[in-house]
Amino acid sequence: MNASTEPANGQVVIGLNAVIVAIIEEQPKVLVVQHTSETLTAQHETLTERTALPHNNRHEALPFGPFYPLKHRTLESGLRSWVEEQTDHEIGYVEQLYTFGNEGRDPREEAAGARLVSVGYLALVQDTAPTAIENAVWQDWYRFFPWEDWRDGPPTILESDIIPALRKWIEQAENNIEQKDRYERTCITFGLDDTPWNDELVLERYELLYEASLVAERQDSLDKGDISNQHGTAMALDHRRILATAIGRLRGKIKYRPVVFELMPPTFTLLQLQKVVEALSGSLLHKQNFRRLIEKKGLVEATGKIETQTGGRPANQFRFRREVLMERQTLGI
Amino acid sequence: MNASTEPANGQVVIGLNAVIVAIIEEQPKVLVVQHTSETLTAQHETLTERTALPHNNRHEALPFGPFYPLKHRTLESGLRSWVEEQTDHEIGYVEQLYTFGNEGRDPREEAAGARLVSVGYLALVQDTAPTAIENAVWQDWYRFFPWEDWRDGPPTILESDIIPALRKWIEQAENNIEQKDRYERTCITFGLDDTPWNDELVLERYELLYEASLVAERQDSLDKGDISNQHGTAMALDHRRILATAIGRLRGKIKYRPVVFELMPPTFTLLQLQKVVEALSGSLLHKQNFRRLIEKKGLVEATGKIETQTGGRPANQFRFRREVLMERQTLGI
DNA sequence: ACCACTTATACTAATATTGAGCATAATGTG
């Protein structure tokens, strides 16, 4: 065993996982790496292959970049450098999400006696040109979480499928206390029985489904092949959990910080802005109130130019007033 | 060089830094390790010593625990186990703050060709018995950030000292653009010229002072010995930055999640609860509105018992309804 | 030119929330 390539016992290797988000045609997209065969290109780092590829070698994964202690001054600069290098996109906004150090996250690393610690990042980009990342494509994020999109009313999969399965899971609890606990958590996360739906609980919902063995990532989930796409497309390792963290965080953040603008082109109409917010939050907004809110916050100013391709009356084009960025502005929705 | 003890080139070592918060006599306290001499006790891990001790060996530091990949299943369980072991306190709440991978954070690690990555955690404890951590004591957190405590009105140090120094720094900008930038950021963070004070910008304020060479941690800060205690007590390495992150995060969090209760005893009066919130946010609240808010949220229920040591009319004792914990409850203040 | 259709934008009424304060209740103390 060579110490410089193969980690010694009890050591740690750091990887950077990026949830790279963009809006394409008013849909929320996330950059995912797809692997359709065992064939691996040799260009990637050993680490990249190890993490991006799940055991069964079939799932989509979040793009992954290694952290080189000797090359990168900080973790964030490491992330920025490899993302910008590989995607040619300028990153408007980067936020550290969470650092996962879970045992068993990557069995191959474990076997070598090392632990893979992955730092998850959320990156927002405006430009969506094709990337240089191997096999990377933009995917609608609701493909992985179909129950999170309420823009066309309550998702059918909820009533027809998930809620019944969860009720069954509640019934199957070992004892009364456990049953009550399951019921209450389901109420809160999935808005059962009059409890209102909370768009920020993306991670909590995913984890409840995981606990109830209703997602394919769970090893003991029933009829795996079937469930894999039924309850959203599965991802490699715990990448769907990281994505859920990102979506929940972003949904929370747009309510009190002006991060939406990082996803917008330089100028935009108020309806375009609204559609983006709706795409992220997965719900519809009242148009007149939305524009009143936006205008009151003073985050935006008219450019004087007019957008005529609206399909109706032409709209004013606005620009984000980047000057006020630092202030803890509320963009409540 | 032995690969199993001495990290090889380009490798990474992970440390867990904990901001452990408790309320003692209505003051916000944080557990800090004090080192008054060069003498090191042999009981600590090499890593602990390396990180807890600054170069000049004089500053206070946040307690530090190593992450053992072979022993700890997750990062959080690693943190919980060493904190609970060393403090004998039960941790009510743990939140990951941020993962710092800054170059030059620990020169000794760097010299050995390794990078220290530290994961910062915020931990809230109720019980405040003496701890088993070497030299650890509870310190009022406003000792490190005297400008953050507005409970007795605007802190004198601000008007008398910090604001003038910042104005001077703004004046000294190289050009007009830089000057305007400095002025705007100072307005936003320190509430200059009518801009309202924002209690959450703890980190941003500290970093502005750092940039203006007004804190002792900055190597080129003017007359170091003097400034060290004038603008708050300095800490080792970037620990004051981690503490600022923790305070800002906690101040933000109590506004929309019921985390205060993790710092409360099992039963408490509404005034006690208010005092704790005030201690954390560093500002005073309107009493009647506070209780109206708390009661409306339904996070709390009367126990029926009565507290008679109030100094006036006896008060009802309340208990936190832990059942509603998961719900994204708003405890707006 | 006129129509149907689409989107933009102004304005309004009803309701809820918030901020500030008054009034009263219940205790201990000199």
Next chain:
DNA sequence: CACATTATGCTCAATATTAGTATAAGTGGT
């Protein structure tokens, strides 16, 4: 018993939010 002290109930105005109606300004078709 006056008085200081804290608890708690209640009001009132200012402000914000929700859910509309009404009107403006374009498009394309006939």
